[in-house]
Amino acid sequence: MHLYAGKKHQKYILNDCPNDSLLNAIGVRNGLEVSVVTKQPIGGPIIIRVKKREIAIDKSLACLITAKAVN
Amino acid sequence: MDCHQTKPLGNRPEGIKRILLMGNPNVGKSVIFNRLTGLDVVTANYTGTTVTYHEGLVRFQGNQALLIDVPGIYGLNAQSKAEEVAVEMLNSGADLIVCVLDATHLERNLHLAFDLQTYDIPTLYVLNLSDVAKRKGITIDVHLLSKYLNAPVFETVAVKNIGIDILKESLFKPHPVKPALKILDRHEKSQEITENVTQEHDVEIGFLERLSEWCIKPRTGIPILIIVLLAALGIIVGGGKGLRALILLPLVNNYYIPFMTNLIEGIIPESVFRNVLVGEFGVLIKVIEWPFALILPYVFLFYVVFSFLEDSGYLPRLGVLMDGIFRKIGLPGNNIIPFILGYGCAVPAILGTRASGSRRERIIVVSLISIAVPCTAQTGAFITLLGDRSIFALAFVYFISFLTILLAGLLLNRLLKGKSRPLILELPNLLMPDFKTLSKKIWIKMKHFIYEAQVPMFLGILLAAFLVETGMMNTIGTFLEPLVVGWLDLPKEASLSLILGVVRRELAVMPLLEMNLTTVQLITGSVVALFYLPCISVFVILVKEFKVKIALLIALSTFVLAFAMGGIVQILLNLVM
Numbered sequence A: 001m002h003l004y005a006g007k008k009h010q011k012y013i014l015n016d017c018p019n020d021s022l023l024n025a026i027g028v029r030n031g032l033e034v035s036v037v038t039k040q041p042i043g044g045p046i047i048i049r050v051k052k053r054e055i056a057i058d059k060s061l062a063c064l065i066t067a068k069a070v071n
Numbered sequence B: 001m002d003c004h005q006t007k008p009l010g011n012r013p014e015g016i017k018r019i020l021l022m023g024n025p026n027v028g029k030s031v032i033f034n035r036l037t038g039l040d041v042v043t044a045n046y047t048g049t050t051v052t053y054h055e056g057l058v059r060f061q062g063n064q065a066l067l068i069d070v071p072g073i074y075g076l077n078a079q080s081k082a083e084e085v086a087v088e089m090l091n092s093g094a095d096l097i098v099c100v101l102d103a104t105h106l107e108r109n110l111h112l113a114f115d116l117q118t119y120d121i122p123t124l125y126v127l128n129l130s131d132v133a134k135r136k137g138i139t140i141d142v143h144l145l146s147k148y149l150n151a152p153v154f155e156t157v158a159v160k161n162i163g164i165d166i167l168k169e170s171l172f173k174p175h176p177v178k179p180a181l182k183i184l185d186r187h188e189k190s191q192e193i194t195e196n197v198t199q200e201h202d203v204e205i206g207f208l209e210r211l212s213e214w215c216i217k218p219r220t221g222i223p224i225l226i227i228v229l230l231a232a233l234g235i236i237v238g239g240g241k242g243l244r245a246l247i248l249l250p251l252v253n254n255y256y257i258p259f260m261t262n263l264i265e266g267i268i269p270e271s272v273f274r275n276v277l278v279g280e281f282g283v284l285i286k287v288i289e290w291p292f293a294l295i296l297p298y299v300f301l302f303y304v305v306f307s308f309l310e311d312s313g314y315l316p317r318l319g320v321l322m323d324g325i326f327r328k329i330g331l332p333g334n335n336i337i338p339f340i341l342g343y344g345c346a347v348p349a350i351l352g353t354r355a356s357g358s359r360r361e362r363i364i365v366v367s368l369i370s371i372a373v374p375c376t377a378q379t380g381a382f383i384t385l386l387g388d389r390s391i392f393a394l395a396f397v398y399f400i401s402f403l404t405i406l407l408a409g410l411l412l413n414r415l416l417k418g419k420s421r422p423l424i425l426e427l428p429n430l431l432m433p434d435f436k437t438l439s440k441k442i443w444i445k446m447k448h449f450i451y452e453a454q455v456p457m458f459l460g461i462l463l464a465a466f467l468v469e470t471g472m473m474n475t476i477g478t479f480l481e482p483l484v485v486g487w488l489d490l491p492k493e494a495s496l497s498l499i500l501g502v503v504r505r506e507l508a509v510m511p512l513l514e515m516n517l518t519t520v521q522l523i524t525g526s527v528v529a530l531f532y533l534p535c536i537s538v539f540v541i542l543v544k545e546f547k548v549k550i551a552l553l554i555a556l557s558t559f560v561l562a563f564a565m566g567g568i569v570q571i572l573l574n575l576v577m
C-alpha cells in the first residue's frame, strides 16, 4: 500500500521511498518506522510521526511512498 | 526580515576573533546570539543580497570577540541564497565556528555539522533545546556525542540562560583544528550517531505536545485557528484603540498640539507659511499626530502578535492546515507565512519568499500581497477611519480584500504555467517564546518602522500642506473632478488622497479623516486606498527581485483595480443604502 492510504495511529515501515532530495534531506527513507498523525482534507498533506518528530508530506509524494503496516 | 539596512560594525577592533554562529533554522540561534552579545547588535545585509544577518560583540573578562549570526541553513550545498551567503562567510575566514544543534532533531542537524567539518576551522557544538528534549523523553549522552564529533559539546537551554556562561568562557579559549571525520554515507552516519547517543523513554505527553497535535488536526485545528485569529484581532484592534484613546490621543491633543500652535503663533505672524506649519494640514501637527497617535499603536501590536506567533512555532502548523486551500490558488500552504507578514509590511514579506518557493510561486504570492493585502499602517488608518463609524464598514473593506486575493489567486494559478511544488515540512517544536528575545525583535521592528515611515510621511505631509495652503489643490481637484467626484462620488478635496497615496499607502487614507464623509464615501475611499499603488519601497523591491516589467504590471493592475472596484462599490452601495 502507499503511505497516504495509511490509517491514523497505525504504525508503518516505509519500504520504497522515491529518490527525492527534499525527502532525503529531512531523513525520510526506506526502513523508517513511522506512525500517521493526521491527514488534511481537500488534498492537503499527511502528517507522520518519526520518533518524536512530526513531518508533513504532500499528498502527491505520500502516494509514491510504499509502506507496510506493523504492530 | 528587515525593511531597514545598516552597515556592519565599522569600528571593529583589528585582530579581534571572528566567530560564526551557525545552525539549522529554529534551533534557538537568535536566543543564543542575544544571550552572548550585548546591546550593540547590528542588522546587516550581506553584500549584494537581501539576506540579513546580525553581528555583535561578545565580552568576557576584558576580551572581545565578534559573533556573527549566520542565517539558519540545512547544509552547505548552496541550494538557497542563505546557504550561498553562509558558504561565502566561511570562505572569508573565521577563527571559530559555534554550531548549534537541536537536541530534539539531532539526526537532521548532524548533516550540517558534517558539512562544516570539511572546513579547517575549529568548531564547538552547542546542544540546545535540551529542556524540550527532556520533556519529550529524549536523553542525549553529551560525552559520547563529543567523542563522535571529536570536539567539545555544550548542553544549553538558551531561553533559561542555562549553559550559556560556560559556552561564553570557552569561546575565548584556544581550540585546535580537528581532522574531519571520515564519512562514507552521511545518512547512515548521522543515524548511527543519533541512535548511539540518544535514549528515548516514554513520558507522559505534555500539554504543548498535545496542543501541537490539536493544531494540525482539522477538527481541532480550525477552531484553534479561529480563536487565534479572534484573539489577534482583539489585541490589535481593541488594544490599539485603547492605547490611542487612553494615552496617545490625550497626549497629542491636550499637550502637543496646543503647545506647538501657541509656540508658532507666538513667533510667526499670520501667513501662508504659518498655515503650512500649524494650519489645517500643519506639518508640525500632522507629522506627529498621524504616525504616532493614529498608526503606531496598531503597528506595535501587530508586531507583538506576529512575533509571538512566529517564535512559538504555530505558523508552520497553520501552513499545514491551510495547505489544501492554498493549493487552489497555486501555493503550498507554507506560503501563509509571507502572507501574514505582508499584513505587517510587504517589503519583508517579499524578501521572505526568496528562501522558499519556485519563481512561479513567488510571483503569485508577491502579486497577491502587493495588490490586495493592506499593510499594518494601512490597517491602522482603516481602523481609525472606519472603526469609529461602523465596524461593518471595516469588515466590508477586508471582505473585498479577501475576495480579490481569492479571485486574483485563482486567475494567476490558471495563467502562469507550471505546477506548485509538493510540501515537505518538519514541524518545529511548539514553544513558549522567550520574552527577552521577543522584546528585542519587536523593538528592532518598531525602530525600522519609525525610520522608514518618518521621512516619506513628513515629505508627504509637507506636500499636502503646501498644496492646500497655496490653493494649488483646487486646481488639481478640478482636473481630477470627473474621476473623483463623477465616478467615485467623493468630494473634490479627496483628490489629495490620490496625490499622497503615491508617497505611502496609508497616506491615501489619512486625508479622508479630515473630511466630513458619509459611510458609503468612507468605504469607497478605503477601497480605492486599499489597492491604489504599491508604496515606493515595495515598488523598488519588486523591480530588484523580479523585472521592471513585472513590477510595472503589478502596479498597473492594482491602480486599475483601485478605480474599478471603488466605482463599482460606490454604485452598488448607493443602490442598496
Ligand SMILES: Nc1nc2c(ncn2[C@@H]2O[C@H](COP(=O)(O)OP(=O)(O)O)[C@@H](O)[C@H]2O)c(=O)[nH]1
Residues within 6 Å of the ligand: B023, B024, B025, B026, B027, B028, B029, B030, B031, B032, B072, B128, B129, B130, B131, B132, B156, B157, B158, B159, B160, B311, B312, B313, B431, B432, B433, B434, B437
Ligand atoms: N524551551 C526552549 N526554547 C528555546 C530554547 N532555545 C530557543 N528557544 C525558542 O525556540 C524558538 C526559536 O528560536 P530562535 O532563536 O528564533 O531560532 P533560530 O531560528 O535558530 O534563530 C524561540 O521561540 C525561542 O524562544 C531552549 O533552549 N529551550
